[in-house]
Amino acid sequence: MVSGRRFLREPERVRSLGARLVYHGVRWAPLVAVAVLAHAVFPSPIRVGAPTLQVGQVAEKTVTSPFQFVVLKSEAERALEGEARAMAARPVYRFDGAAYDSVLAQIDTFFARVGVAAQEGPAEVQRTAMEAGARLGRPEAEFLLEADRRRSVHAALTDFLAAMLAQGIADAGTLRAEPSRLIALRRGDAERVAPRDSILTFVDLMARVEGPHAGVTDEIGRRAMRQLTAAFYRPTIVFDPWLTRLRRDEVRLSVDSVKHAVSAGERIVVAGQAVTQEARDKLLGLQKELRRRGEDAVATRAVVGGILYNAIILSTFWLLMLLYRRESYDRLREMAFFGVLFGLVVLLAASLTQLFPWRPELSPIPFAAILIATLYNGRTAVFGVFVLAILLGGQWALRESHTVLFGVVGGVAAALSMRVLRRRWHIWVSIGLMAGAFTLAAITAGLVEGWSTATIVTTAISGSIVGLSSASFALLVVPLAESVTGITTDLTLLELSDLSRPLLKRMATEAPGTWAHSLAMANLCETACTAIGANGLLARVGCYYHDIGKLSNPQFFIENQSPGNNPHDTLLPEESARIIRDHVAHGLALADEAVLPPVVRAFIPEHHGTTEINYFLHRARRQAGGAEIDVGNFRYPGPRPRSAETAVTMLADSTEAAIRVLEDPTPAQLREAIGQLIQQKLLSRQLEEAPLTLRDLDRITDEFWRTLAGMYHNRVPYPRASGEREAELQPVVPG
Helix, strand or coil: CCCCCCCCCCCCCCCCHHHHHHHHHHHHHHHHHHHHHHHHHCCCCCCCCCCCCCCCCECCCCEECCCCEEEECCHHHHHHHHHHHHHHCCCEEEECHHHHHHHHHHHHHHHHHHHHHCCCCHHHHHHHHHHCCCCCCHHHHHHCCCHHHHHHHHHHHHHHHHHHHHHCEECHHHHHHCCCCEEEEEECCEEEEEEHHHCEEHHHHHHHCCCCECCECCHHHHHHHHHHHHHHCCCCEEECHHHHHHHHHHHHHCCCCEEEEECCCCEEECCCCECCHHHHHHHHHHHHHHHHHCHHHHHHHHHHHHHHHHHHHHHHHHHHHHHHCHHHHCCHHHHHHHHHHHHHHHHHHHHHHHHCCCCHHHCCHHHHHHHHHHHCCHHHHHHHHHHHHHHHHCCHHHCCCCHHHHHHHHHHHHHHHCCCCCCCHHHHHHHHHHHHHHHHHHHHHHHHHCCCHHHHHHHHHHHHHHHHHHHHHHHHHHHHHHHHHCCCCHHHHHHHCCCCCHHHHHHHHHCHHHHHHHHHHHHHHHHHHHHCCCCHHHHHHHHHHCCHHHHCCHHHCHHHCCCCCCHHHHCCHHHHHHHHHHHHHHHHHHHHHCCCCHHHHCHHHHCCCCCECHHHHHHHHHHHCCCCCCHHHHECCCCCCCCHHHHHHHHHHHHHHHHCCCCCCCHHHHHHHHHHHHHHHHHCCCCCCCCCCHHHHHHHHHHHHHHHHHHCCCCCCCCCCCCCCHHHCCCCCCC
């Protein structure tokens, strides 16, 4: 019995370093073969292989970049682009605070001088206004002679221009000449983007001065306000040529020299499509880059890199087998099977890509998933799906498709839906799940790529057809895969569980007691194995065949004997033990004749292990009277159980036989007897090689007790009435 993971070690015969290298080398050889095959059918693009194509010319073949490179712009292209981008840069306008302060100071100075001129009459006021740039008529000049009116106009003009100039007034001619619809407006250290048309001009200023102003209600006073506003106006939003030029120079210098960035695996031109100017530029750049690097060196690196990529991706699956399925890794035929299967998937994918390019839903990954899940389990199949999806999705011809998405979604659905295959309708459930998975993947890819509804529906239908064909093809290949790997699937076990098979029919007719014992064992073992996560179906089938060796001499086994007729009474203990022991060899011979698979054949010797035939051993010791006897003559040949299923069968065999001798056992007696028998097997070291934990043994005990308690439940008493035959008795129903 083990309590954790098995130790990873080579078989005992593999000891020297050279032997270990050979041992592992032959198991990793299929990986190398698949990596080389994948590169051969999906080769890296290493040459343009055609003269320079002209714009509009139809490409005869697809050209894919083998590496990443850039196409540079010419100096003329950079200059032209820089100038275009510079002209598109926003011009900078700034708020001129000095102009604002100057206007307010000029207003104060003007009205101070007008106050002095008013003492000399209207003509002097007009002359003073003319010097300030304002042409006042005589009525306006006379209006300003009075001090109160002059102060009102002074205050109103100051407030109006202060508010308007602070808001920002630009020169109308400058704005009309500005081509940009947006400008960068700076006020101190702050800067914001403003629409050009949102900036006020002299026209807006003069339109607003027409409105009412506090203290100026007379029409002559309003005319004076208008004339003085026009005279003292200065734009406070001005164009900043130096900062604008600086920024545009920076834009010119920031023009990227790269015209096109081509990624590795990118399709430059596609066969059957016209060449565009961009494609032609990339072709010229690729040819230039190939000459710079050296085309032969590029080819070598591309081949090595492609094979190395394939090998690295595949190695994750091989490491999984090495670390977590060592029993499969140790069997060369199973590792060769994975190599053949992965190679077949690669070949099918390459063929489908040639026939139906850009159809990732046609990936044959679900076929491999179904086959691995049927032979092994869902976890191994899911991991294989991811490895194959990444392997195929990384190939040059498939990198721009959704191979990984469709491969993972469809493959995982196939793997998980085929974990258990016991009924015919399970196949249809699996196909339905794969169809749903492909539909979901088609919708997802369609939303991402902007596919039409028709394309999404067509892709979903194609994926569903792939699911159906994958399941059909996989089921056809399963028998061949079983013979290659030596693995027995549930499908084969279901066939072996058919009670009409000749060997089982012989058991039922020639050894009915043994057959009844086998059926009871099958129920016990299946429930217990299912409870601990082992293969319940394998346990049931193994129990059907575990005692077929008793067909050689069925009357020598107590379950087939009639009362008072025991042929062992006339035999020596050694002879009786030999007959009992030989039923293992006879069983193996019958298993070979019936071509039973190894996993079922193992139940015949392992359910007895190397236990002693205690009844005849004790009998021999009594007859020997203390003399030494050969215990080996009273021991089964083994081996001890090496799987959970055969170990459970050993425990069930002893338990089922021992419980039969208990008269009217209670549940407590049953549980105690089961625990003692399991403890006995532990102490005799019969479970040392079985992958069972102590927790598993507790669960097995619970399942044995639950099943046997139901089999040996208390019976309702049938009291016999006086003079009545037993067949005529009526049960007394307890009240």
